[in-house]
Amino acid sequence: MEAKKKLLxxxxxxxxxxxxxxxxxxxxxxxxxxxxxxxxxxxxSENAEYDAAKDEQRDIEARIEELEAILKNAEVVVEDEVxxxxxxxxxxxxxxxxxxxxxxxFKLVGSTEANSLEGKISNESPVGQALxxxxxxxxxxxxxQAGVMEYKVLDISRSL
Numbered sequence: 068m069e070a071k072k073k074l075l076x077x078x079x080x081x082x083x084x085x086x087x088x089x090x091x092x093x094x095x096x097x098x099x100x101x102x103x104x105x106x107x108x109x110x111x112s113e114n115a116e117y118d119a120a121k122d123e124q125r126d127i128e129a130r131i132e133e134l135e136a137i138l139k140n141a142e143v144v145v146e147d148e149v150x151x152x153x154x155x156x157x158x159x160x161x162x163x164x165x166x167x168x169x170x171x172x173f174k175l176v177g178s179t180e181a182n183s184l185e186g187k188i189s190n191e192s193p194v195g196q197a198l199x200x201x202x203x204x205x206x207x208x209x210x211x212q213a214g215v216m217e218y219k220v221l222d223i224s225r226s227l
Contacts, residue, residue, distance in 0.1 A: 072142045074177030074190065076157050080143050083179070087134040090127055098124045137179055144177070152223070154198045156190050159224045162198075165206070165217040175199070194218070 075083070098120060105117035144156045154160055154175060161172045173188045175198065181189035188195045197207040198220070206219045 073137050073140050073179050074156055075141050075143055075179055076176055077143055079176060079180035080138075080141060083134055083138060083141075087131065087138065090131050090134070094127050098127060141179075152202060154201045154220065154223055157225070160198060160220065161222040161224075162218040163221055165219060166215075170221065171218075173198075 101120040102117065102124065105111075105114055105120050108114055108116065111117050156175050156177060159172060159174045161170060163169075164171050173186055173194070175190055175195055176187045178189040178191045181187055181192065190196065190199055193209050193211050194216070197209040198218070201207060201220050203220050203223060206217060209216045209218065
């Protein structure tokens with residue numbers, strides 16, 4: 068079975084590649100040093116520093132494996148080729164929240180990059196799915212955990 072493609076913007080791809088490089092080059096070296104220092108303290112059976120360092124090493128290796136899998140299956144959305152007449156990954160979308168009478172702005176990204184605190188919503192989220200392919204002036208109704216929401220698309224622009 069082929070792994071699902073992970074859609075990423077170029078900025079998201081670069082951030083993941085930078086994190087992977089940092090983990091492999093810097094963090095691995097740091098944790099190897101911590102393990103070496105903890106071993107030098109003697110008895111490993113009651114060595115909390117050694118156990119903590121080994122746990123950290125396991126976490127780092129798991130994250131490296133996760134990042135490599137994401138990058139292996141990454142498909143970069145070329146933002147220069149995105150049609151800004153319709154909402155797509157790589158767009159910044161300004162909507163009017165009819166339910167709460169307020170304007171909101173989202174950047175539509177692949178699920179790997181989603182971060183609601185930064186206003187980045189996934190194309191796979193309920194709101195992202197509802198907005199995909201819509202145009203300025205369209206109204207969408209979305210079933211969310213907070214209830215049914217209505218958004219009117221005000222503007223679609225390039226994210227960069």
